[in-house]
Amino acid sequence: MKIASWNVNSLKVRLDHVLQWLDTAQPDVLALQETKMTDDVFPLEAIRQAGYQVVFSGQKTYNGVAILAKSQPEDVITDIPDLDDPQRRILAATVDDVRIIDLYVVNGSAPGTEKFAYKLDWLNKVTAFIEQQKTEYEDVVVLGDFNIAPDDRDVHDPVKWHEKILCTTEERQALNRILDLGFQDSFRYLHDEDGFFSWWDYRMNGFARGLGLRIDLILSTDEMSEAITASYIDVEPRKWERPSDHTPVVTEFDW
């Protein structure tokens, strides 16, 4: 089972990239973030014609998540307990008996801001939801744009980013609380080197200069993690014309 995640930064602009990538990568599951569109204009037909079923939760202008899969995603959840939130950042569905939880984690702006407090509160509530889902479903994959670089290996310049947004101790502790529920960072399960990134700022020519962070993650339960056969970041789409600022991350399981 091949599972992928990609923050597309507008599915309207990036639809051709997604279709192109699906055609060659052929994942069983692709979780998208930042579709930035309402459900009534979601490009259902184009995705179906590519051989994928899809469920989605979108809104105007911001956020928006979708799960594309070769099998029909079922038992869809878009809202979680104690989080009465118009922002469409959460989508859970079952694909081939694996519970897929697609997250577009709050960016958080900067430590000390209201948005940062919202990020930590949001992560707390999502962590409780993941804990609940883990009791209901045996096999769980939590993936998406976490907007957290797990540790300094995931940062091109850890000194410059020290305690900056995406790299603060509080955010990393929040991620660790999810991992402590019994998940592995599937990329780290196979690779311990630094210098692998999934996002580069559009500004200051960040991609060409290697100014990246690894903030797009695929977490798998400890048991599923033993079946990981490959985990990697596909940087190719970041080189395409008019790219997303994120590139797809992929994990393959013998599952």
Added chain:
DNA sequence: ATGGTGGGGAACCCA
């Protein structure tokens, strides 16, 4: 300390 670029949508918000 600031601002750079890109998407959305039509003046700024968000990242």
